[in-house]
Structures are given as C-alpha cells and as structure tokens.
Amino acid sequence: MSAAKVLYVISRAPYSNASGQEALDAILIGTSFELDVSVLFIADGVFQLKQAQQPSDNGLKQFTKTYKALEDFGVEKIYLHDLSMVARGLSESELICATTTLDSLAVSALIADQAKVFTF
C-alpha cells in the first residue's frame, strides 16, 4: 500500500501567532509516520519563507529556518501559490528555500489529490 497523501497548508505570516511553528511540528510528526507529505505556502503564509528575518532582535527564535531543513526529513514536495507571492511583492529569489510554484488551478488539483489536508 502506498503512503497516504497528506498536505499541510500554511496561510499565515510568521511571528504574530504560533501557526507556523505548529505547522512545522505537525509536518515533522507527519514525516515520522512515513506519510506522503506535501507542504503548500499560500496567502500571507508565503512570508514564512522570506529571507532576512531578524527575530533574535526581538528575543524570538527563527523557527522558519527549519523549513530549509524539511528536505532532510524527506519532505521534497514544497509548493508555493504564485499569485500569493506576486501579490505580496515577493519573488522566488527572496525565499529561503526552493519551492515549486503553482497557479490557482494547480492548487485546487493538489488539494483534490490528497487523502488529508491540514490548514494552518
């Protein structure tokens, strides 16, 4: 039996809430259960991947660095909604890790293809 497809959707910006950290915790748990994990950054969630974050100035930990390490945990399917990125003045060169960009139709297809979808 092939591993169940599970998608984690990250739709909120970092630091104003714990949503991103909670998403990372959930993703890492998912990988330990050998699920077929995909991650999608959408809406303000694309800011999670922005370079040059300086949370230590505010006494915070830069948990977003962990996204770069996801590949080491076997998470190779990292997607980004292109419209969300462009609408927020970001470009792929400003992101901390490589992602596959998807248009809106492709996002719908990605969601439709999953066994479970968790949104953060």
Add this chain to the structure above:
Amino acid sequence: MNTLFVINRSWHDSVWLFEQLAFACPGDAILLVEDAVLALQSPVNLGSFSAKCAAMKIAVYALADDCLLRGIDSQYDSIQMIDYPGYVKLVTQHAKQVAW
C-alpha cells in the same frame, strides 16, 4: 473523491479565499461557518461568489445557527442554509474536509 471546504474566516479579512472559491473543484461543496457567514451581509460580493460557484458546480451552504447568532438575515436562493445535523450529514457525504 469530493471535498467539503469549510470556511470560518471573514470575507473582509480573507478576500483571496473567496475569490479562489476556496480552491474547490467541480463537484465539491463549500460551507460557510462562524465569521464566514458575515459575507451574507454583502449581497454584491456574495452574489458574484455564488454565481462563480454555481458555474463551477460547487454547492454552497451556510450554517444557520451562526447566521442567527450574528443577526445575519440571509435569503439567497443559491445558498442553502443548514443546521448542525445538516452539517454532520455533509461531512459524511464527503471523502475529506479542508478547513480554511
């Protein structure tokens, strides 16, 4: 494998989600709960949303209890009001849920 998309975010905070029809595919359903029912107060926005959903064969529901609670008096032919048992039935009729 059809999906039930449950939106609980206000239209006014999450226009993108409504513009993209919650990323639903034809045959899927969208249920508006909590602050998402506030959209029913804006007939122009909601009219365009429900027309697009109808064209895509996406059914749209709203939780009546959440409308009543917020004083939202909604009468839309294109949006079916459901109660909690109706919510449960919708869940059982879909293979998975996506909570936005």
